[in-house]
Amino acid sequence: MGTPQLACDSLQALADAPAVEVVGVVTQPDRPKGRELKLTPSPVKQLALERQLPVLQPEKARDPQFLDALRELRPDLICVAAFGQILPPSVLELPRFGCLNVHTSLLPKYRGAAPIQWAILNGDTETGVTIMKMDPGLDTGPILAQESTPILEQDNSQSLHDRLAALGAQLLIRTIPPYLEGQLAPSPQPAAGASYARKIVRPDGLMDWRRSARELWNQIRGLVPWPGAFTYLPAPMGGLLKIWAADMVQSAGPPGAILRSDGSGLVVGCGQGALRLLLLQREGGRRLTPQQFLAGCPLRAGQRLGDRTPEQPPT
Numbered sequence: 001m002g003t004p005q006l007a008c009d010s011l012q013a014l015a016d017a018p019a020v021e022v023v024g025v026v027t028q029p030d031r032p033k034g035r036e037l038k039l040t041p042s043p044v045k046q047l048a049l050e051r052q053l054p055v056l057q058p059e060k061a062r063d064p065q066f067l068d069a070l071r072e073l074r075p076d077l078i079c080v081a082a083f084g085q086i087l088p089p090s091v092l093e094l095p096r097f098g099c100l101n102v103h104t105s106l107l108p109k110y111r112g113a114a115p116i117q118w119a120i121l122n123g124d125t126e127t128g129v130t131i132m133k134m135d136p137g138l139d140t141g142p143i144l145a146q147e148s149t150p151i152l153e154q155d156n157s158q159s160l161h162d163r164l165a166a167l168g169a170q171l172l173i174r175t176i177p178p179y180l181e182g183q184l185a186p187s188p189q190p191a192a193g194a195s196y197a198r199k200i201v202r203p204d205g206l207m208d209w210r211r212s213a214r215e216l217w218n219q220i221r222g223l224v225p226w227p228g229a230f231t232y233l234p235a236p237m238g239g240l241l242k243i244w245a246a247d248m249v250q251s252a253g254p255p256g257a258i259l260r261s262d263g264s265g266l267v268v269g270c271g272q273g274a275l276r277l278l279l280l281q282r283e284g285g286r287r288l289t290p291q292q293f294l295a296g297c298p299l300r301a302g303q304r305l306g307d308r309t310p311e312q313p314p315t
Contacts, residue, residue: 001026001099005043006161007081009169010102014079015051017173024054024073028084062088070094077180079172080134092134097180099134102168104161106130106146108194111139116164117157118197120222123214125151127160129168131175133186138196142186145175156224156245202227205242209256209306213248213273220246231256233282234303241305244287245279256306261299266290268305 002011002025014020025048033040041049048055054073058066061083067090075095080087081102092099105115107130119127128148135141147167151160178184205227207216220229220243228242253259253269260267266277281287282297 001078001083001087002044002081003028003042003084004082006104006165006168007044007083007102008047009165010079010081010172011044011047011051013169013173015053019177020173022051022053023075024056024070026056026058026070026083029057029059061085061091067091067094077176079176081168081172086136086138087134089136092136100144100172100175100179101130101132101134101139101141102172103130103132103139104164104168105197106148107132107139107143108189108191110195110197112197113199115197116161117200117222119151120155120157120160121218123218127151127164129164129171131168131171132189140189142188144179144184144186145171147171156221158224200227205230207231207243207306209268210271213270213275216270216275217246217248220244228281231305233297234299234305237297240283242281242283243277243279244281246275246277249274249276254304256304258299258301258303258305261294261301263291266294266299 002008011022011025015022025044027042027044027048030039030041030045032038045055045057056066056069060066070091071094077097078091078095078099079102080099087099103115104127105111105119106126106128110118116127126148128146130143131145132139132141132143149163149167175184200223205223207219207229209216209231216229223229224244228244230240230242233239233241249267251259251267251269251274253274255269255271257269258266259269259274266280268275268277277290279287279289280293
């Protein structure tokens with residue numbers, strides 16, 4: 001059971017495992033996508049169809065018709081990775097070995113929807129994956145296995161997502177045999193250190209230049225690819241400006257003020273320290289280096305980012 005790209009690694013690993021028979025795949029219904037709002041299958045559904053696996057797409061996991069169809073598959077074990085719904089007891093209790101979840105944090109830290117993003121946003125230097133036996137709570141089930149990985153300075157949420165997806169799939173395949181043979185007993189999650197990683201929303205991308213350079217650097221890295229960290233260009237040009245990559249530099253100046261704008265780059269003051277902007281994008285435009293950007297949008301030292309012009313609606 002899974003929906004986004006994150007879950008594809010686990011499905012691929014299960015489908016390739018000689019000792020595993022995938023009797024069916026459960027994913028979210030096709031959703032409207034793109035400018036034309038064309039119904040688009042999830043990445044997991046696309047992979048399942050390529051592998052010629054049966055696909056179920058319940059609107060709700062407690063729908064009686066879905067439960068009947070799931071019972072007909074008679075799964076011994078259900079593996080879940082980012083399915084997108086809380087599973088009811090009727091699903092959790094259906095397979096004789098229960099349901100295992102691939103979660104992209106070292107539980108009990110970062111239960112919830114966005115553990116990868118919040119690990120970077122909060123400046124963590126380490127994260128990992130957890131294989132747990134699911135219970136009715138939100139990522140509260142007992143732990144079967146965990147594996148950690150460092151969060152590198154060059155990581156953003158996309159690169160960390162890809163690494164954790166692969167790590168989780170590998171750990172799942174290693175965990176299933178000893179679990180089914182009774183050699184691996186689930187351990188209750190410790191009460192200490194539990195935290196919740198809420199869903200990311202678009203306003204999380206708005207940069208407050210009064211924050212430190214490190215906090216803003218983490219914000220930029222943590223919100224790739226969505227919603228992206230953004231600010232506003234100074235009047236009279238105005239408009240939203242997304243910042244996709246930056247470096248911290250030893251410089252100082254008023255928060256949001258452009259400290260340098262020349263061939264060596266674009267440096268902006270923060271509440272503490274400064275950022276050198278490395279990849280920028282005006283609304284509706286393409287991503288540009290500072291030199292490319294300044295050629296079409298000549299910003300000057302002393303101008304200030306972050307102030308909306310009166311005609312700009314709030315995000």
